[in-house]
Amino acid sequence: MxxxxxxxxxxxxxxxxxxxxxxxxxxxxxxxxxxxxxxxxxxxxxxxxxxxxxxxxxxxxRPDIKRGPFTPEEHKSILQLHAIVGNKWSMIAAQLPGRTDNEIKNYWNTNLKKQLRQQAALNPAAAGDHHPAAQLAGSSSSLAARHTAQWETARLEAEARLSMLSTTSAATTSVTASSSSSTAEHGADAPPSDVFLRLWNSEVGDTFRRKAVAAPPREGKAVAVPPPGDDSSAASNVTVAVTTEDYQVFMDLAAEEFGLFHGGFPLYPPADGLAQSFMFADFH
DNA sequence: AACCTTTACAACCGCGGGCTT
DNA sequence: CAAGCCCGCGGTTGTAAAGGT
CATH class of the missing domain: 1.10.10 (Arc Repressor Mutant, subunit A)
Structure with missing residues (x-):
């Protein structure tokens, strides 16, 4: 090239x-x-x-850059989004109006990463075992640090599992962003959001899908979801369009299942009303 | 007050990928 | 189709400011 x-x-x-x-x-x-x-x-x-x-x-x-320290809401959003997409700073920045990818990256590297390290030092067992919430229950450290450690642990665990799966599975999954940002351009054929998919494929995802089936699709956005445990539909080209609202509900549910983030943690409202949608094709 | 260490963040670098020719 | 061009991304570095001794 x-x-x-x-x-x-x-x-x-x-x-x-x-x-x-x-x-x-x-x-x-x-x-x-x-x-x-x-x-x-x-x-x-x-x-x-x-x-x-x-x-x-x-x-x-750029005139639209927001200066000053990160708010608690932004902090939470960064933690949550990083757990989902990893070091995709531009994707995270796309959800935080006025914040640049560089700023978020610096914030993560200097602030949140440090918290994670400290948490890992306080509770080394949590770093490599199964359920993050269980591992960290009862810890006396700060809530924020536990959030970081929990999500990071979950992320690493899921990444490792998916990595193993990807060597044997022919599943193809694409994630697209519907916003007009540069992120969307670059994210069109990006690898799947590993942890999101793992959560989606877990019991948490099943619970969410059951709820989604019970509720009618919103605002004309098609929400075609495979019935829980329906392998035949999973094998077909089932497309699931997840709106920002779906995404928020799903992540809140996931947080609930993990026993994290009491009270939920809102993402910023999308500028165009639909900041992000995830399309899962050939869903498995 | 001087020196050393740590922190925060602006800026750089190399790369990948899309588009054009 | 291949090569060149351009842009944006993520990792890393440089450095000023703050804090500690």
């Missing part, structure tokens, strides 16, 4: 941006919407590579 070396030109500035450079970039983007990043530095009069300009804009200068 033709890869473009970045900043290969001599004399291009690197490192921290000055207010003057910021102003040049802002002025240009305001006058001309960000388009060709490669050409932008030259057009804007910046001695930077296009990549650096794009990064500065998307991570710092």
């Amino acid at each position: 033709g890869r473009t070396p970045c900043c290969e030109s001599k004399g291009l500035k690197k490192g921290p941006w000055t207010p003057e450079e910021d102003k040049l970039l802002l002025d240009y983007v305001h006058a001309n919407a960000p388009g060709n990043w490669r050409m932008l530095p030259k057009l804007a009069g910046l001695n930077r590579c296009g990549k650096s300009c794009r990064l500065r804009w998307t991570n710092y200068l």
Whole structure:
């Protein structure tokens, strides 16, 4: 593949941006919407590579970026989403308006990861055994730290299991995001959200599906769900469209089953009313 | 006050993948 | 179909600020 070396030109500035450079970039983007990043530095009069300009804009200068510490709600959402999608920072950021993937990634690496390590040190048994909630019940550490450890443990466990399964199963699963963000573009053929699928395929998922069957589909979105334990339907091309609302209900149920997150933990309402939908084709 | 360590976060780097030619 | 171009992503690094000794 033709890869473009970045900043290969001599004399291009690197490192921290000055207010003057910021102003040049802002002025240009305001006058001309960000388009060709490669050409932008030259057009804007910046001695930077296009990549650096794009990064500065998307991570710092964009007007819709929310500054300041993460709220408890954002904290919870990050924990939950990370448990589902792992280090897919852009996917997580897509659910947190005003937050960048870089910001979330930094927050995770400096804050949440540390909590997890501390929790693991306090309760090493929880790191590798079966039910996270059972392992951690009775712990005296903070609730947030337990949440982190529980979800991370569940995630790692499920990933390992799915990894084993994937070597013998011909199941094909796709996850798509319906939003118009760049994440959607890149996520179209992304690997399945392992833990989500594991939860979905577990008793928790069965319970959810039973409830989904009992309730009529909402807002015209087709919710075709295989009856619990129906292997024949599982073998066929059953497509399940999960709306944001479904997703929230499902995750709350999963949390309930795990004995976690008392009171549930809301995701941010999607900007377009349907921030994310997961499509499971050839469901197994 | 000086030095060392830790923390937080901005920025860089290399890569993968989509699109165009 | 292959090569080139461009963009975005995730991992990593650099560094200023804060805290500790």
